Amino acid sequence: MQRNKSRFSHLIIIIFVFFAGDAFAQKESYIQSLSKQNRWVDSVYNKMSRKQRVAQLLFVRAHTNKGQAYADSVGQVIKDQQLGGVVFFQGGPVRQANLINKYQKLAKVPLIITMDGEWGLGMRLDSTISYPYQMTLGAIQDNNLIYKMGQQVAYDFKRLGMQMNLGPDMDVNNNPNNPVINYRSFGDNMYNVAKKGIAYFKGMQDAGLLTSAKHFPGHGDTNVDSHFDLPLLPYGRGRLDSLEMYPFREAINAGISGVMIAHMNIPSLDKTPKLPSTLSRPIITGVLKDSLKFKGLVLSDAMEMKGVTKYFPNGEADVKAFIAGNDIIELSENSDRAINLIRKAVRHGSVSAAEFEERIKKILAAKYWAGLNQYKPTPLANLSQDINSDAAKALVQQLSDAAVTQLKNTTKLNPFLKTAVVSIGVTSPTPFQMEAVRYFPNSRIFIVNKDAPAIELSNILAWLKQYPQIIVGIHDTRLRPQSKLDYNSDVKLMIADLASRKNTAFSVFANAYAIAGLPGLEKAGNLMVCYQMTPELQKSAAKALSGGLKPAGKLPVTINTFFTTGMGL
Known part of the structure; x- marks a missing residue:
């Protein structure tokens, strides 16, 4: 009897494991889903007119920081044109979730809602979490942390009612002066x-x-911003295949659901003069779809950018983008005009009927995969708390700790010595200084403005001679940390002076490339690069200086001959 009970219990466990395993199995990827017939997709497609099908290609711009009249005008466009999706830009999370609910009510087929979120919601929205920039992430050695960040970003996006992130950026940035x-x-x-x-x-x-x-196929080696003009990529097919396209090829093999096309003129792939890659069928259909076998969604970069409209105005760019092979045409200057012009192109057979059907069904399949076939409005209760959770904040700190990169470490600090804690490039005490004072209690704070006059700097340097050890933070307070700091020449000379002293430790809270514009910094006995000026990275640096954190980051870019890719103690 006991043996039979045991066998029965064992059978129950096996059945539970079998069904639980099935229930928790990861659902098939979007790319995998495309190989199967989908009744919902077929049903929606068959009920649409050609105009409604074409409208699925178009994604319109939306904001929540431009007032009610602007929001209403976007709603009217959605209602009248029944577009495929919306790309949100600046605003606030609760306002955006509320507006998403309103816009979805106006759409007969639910909209794909998307946004640029390379570092999470904070890239566009106030009152939300910003994860580290991708260059900062490039220093991290544990890629599982980045996977966890991806999961958290997905939660945040979905919590607001969005289905797609226009990221990650997979450009290889091999031009330090790249402006975009x-x-x-x-x-x-x-x-x-x-x-x-x-x-x-x-x-x-x-x-x-x-x-x-x-x-x-890779925007990393350009010195022109495609928002303002058309960059030229002059390299041969061999170089593009082996370098620029490598991350995209790997991403395609790993199952990426979408690829966005850059606005660049690439003569080695398409000899048409002044033609952006976004409008090139040899590049999009020939290289991306046919050669690289990409089956997922192909998105244009924003069609309002000068890199495309400068040479192809009045809606011509929209039609060419469609014929080239883009499945989603982002931010047309005039979506109504684009729909009519593309309808005409379809009628004239510019794209075969079979290809047209496949591309529209691909968009509908993305909606199905994202759950829009069973659309539910976004609940607004507790939204701010949900997207600003303690777990998400802890992950930002964990990522920051893992990114800190020690380039030099011959100057050892003593927590009991009299210490000067200097922040350069700011006008008030920094989180770095507040944290450092905790670890080095016998210390005094000094502030150096980026435009400080020579006489003031001379006085500060005289003061600093009294201190047996100096801790310096170099800060870039600009919203977009460029490759060169905007310090005056006297402040840069002060940094060189301090770097020549053997009792000084530097932490750089700026773009890593900025170190190249600070001659003499390579002489510092203690140098950490922290990539950006977030409170979390400033805390990480102070912790590292105190010995409470062992920096494990590796330099993701070459700065100069002294500091090259992969360096880190």
Whole structure:
């Protein structure tokens, strides 16, 4: 009797494990779903007119910081044109969730709601968490942390009622003066960029969010911002295949759901003069879809950018983008005009009927995969608390701790010595100083403005001679940390003076490339690069200086001959 009971219990466990395993199995990826017939997709497609099908290609711009009249005008466009989706920009999270609910009510087929969230909601929205920039993430050695970040970003997006993130950026930033990619890239090593990008998008996709690697075939080696003009990528096919396209190829093999096309002129791939890659069928259909076998969503970069409208005005760019092979045409200057022009192109057979059907069904399949076939409005209760959780904040700190990169460490600090704690480039005490004072109690704070006059700097340097050890933070307070600091020449000379002293430890809370513009800093006995000026990274640096954290980051870019990719003690 006892033996039979035991066998019965064992059978129950096996059955439970079998069904539980099935229930918790990760759902198939969007790419996998495309190989199967989908009744919902077929049913929706069959009920649509050609105009309604074409409208699914168009995604319109939306904001929640431009007032009610603007929000209402976008709503009217959605109601009248029945577009495929909405791309949100600046605003606030609760306002945005509320507006998403209103816009979805106006759509007969639910909209895909998306946003640029390379470092999470904070890239566009106030009162939300910003995760570290991708260059900061490029220093981290544990890619599982980046996967976790992807999962958290997906939760945040979905909690607001969004289904897609226009990220990660998978450009290889091999031009330090790149004005548009730069710190948005994981770095200049294509293998690191690929691994980090895959970890990030897999985290998002495994949590049910559509993603988009950008900017194909690679925007990292340009010195022109495609928002303002058309960059030229002059390299041959061999170089592009082996370098720029490598992360995208790896992402495609790993199952990325979407790829965004850059606005760049690339003669080695398409000889048409002044033609942006966004409008090139040889690049989008020939290279991306046919050669690289990408089956997912192809998105244009914003069609209102000068890199595309300068040479193809009056809606011509929209039609060319469609014919080239884009499935989603982002931010047309005039979506109504675009719909009519694309309808005409379809009628004239510019794209085959079979290809047109496949591309519209691909968009509908993305909506189905994201759960829009059973759309429910976003609940607004506790929204702010949910997207600003303690767990998410702890993850930001964990990522920051893991990114700190020690480049030099011959100057050892003593917590009991009299210490000067200097922050340069700011006008008030910094989190770095507040934390450092906790670890070095016998200390005094000094503030150095980025435009401080020579006489003031001379006085501060005289004061600092009294201190047996000096801790210096170099800060970039600008919203976008560029490759060169905007300090005056006297402040830069002061940094060189301090670096020549053997009792000084530097932490750089700025773009890593900025170190190249501070001659003499390579002489510092203690130098950490922390990539950006967030409170979390400033805390991480102070902790590292006190010995409470062992920096494990590795430099994701080459700064100069002294500090090259992969360096880190």
